[in-house]
Amino acid sequence: MKNIVLCGFMGCGKSTVGRRLAPMTNRQFVDMDRYIEEQVGKRISTLFRDEGEEAFRKAETAACNALGGESGLIIATGGGAVLREENVAALKQNGLLVWLRVIPETVLSRLSRDQSRPLLMRDDKETAVRELMAARTPLYAAAADFTVDADGDAFSVARAIQKALKL
Numbered sequence: 001m002k003n004i005v006l007c008g009f010m011g012c013g014k015s016t017v018g019r020r021l022a023p024m025t026n027r028q029f030v031d032m033d034r035y036i037e038e039q040v041g042k043r044i045s046t047l048f049r050d051e052g053e054e055a056f057r058k059a060e061t062a063a064c065n066a067l068g069g070e071s072g073l074i075i076a077t078g079g080g081a082v083l084r085e086e087n088v089a090a091l092k093q094n095g096l097l098v099w100l101r102v103i104p105e106t107v108l109s110r111l112s113r114d115q116s117r118p119l120l121m122r123d124d125k126e127t128a129v130r131e132l133m134a135a136r137t138p139l140y141a142a143a144a145d146f147t148v149d150a151d152g153d154a155f156s157v158a159r160a161i162q163k164a165l166k167l
């Protein structure tokens with residue numbers, strides 16, 4: 001059974017939608033960030049702080065290779081998983097990539113009090129979101145097998161994915 005791989009910007013709802021979609025499609029849910037934290041034995045924010053983004057990206061690629069070789073999973077990736085082509089290739093081995101597309105305002109309202117995303121820990125969070133999203137949008141678009149607008153509630157997004165992919 002193919003994996004369903006949820007991609008998209010921080011705060012687009014990959015984990016929330018994935019948790020809902022798993023029982024609806026008889027698949028097992030895996031949150032890639034939590035998987036990386038278990039493998040490395042550190043919180044992602046600690047890994048970024050102690051060893052830098054590159055160390056995190058290396059662990060993320062290892063996770064893409066490991067989980068991409070499995071089957072029957074709903075995988076919620078981290079927002080930067082599409083940055084490396086090799087990650088996308090590994091996740092597509094046995095998976096369909098779904099882009100949960102959101103507007104910057106959705107991210108800003110969902111993550112207004114969040115402290116767990118190192119890339120958004122800047123004085124001007126709005127500029128950080130807008131700039132990073134503009135840079136990444138073409139990558140999500142190129143990687144996606146299917147795109148769903150994800151500004152609404154998680155259950156509707158999960159249903160839209162289930163219906164479109166006939167899961």
Ligand code: S3P
Binds near residue numbers: 033044081117118
């Ligand atoms: C990142 C997104 C985060 C996490 C890390 C880097 C990114 O995951 O992997 O902080 O580069 O966009 P979420 O998208 O689940 O927040």
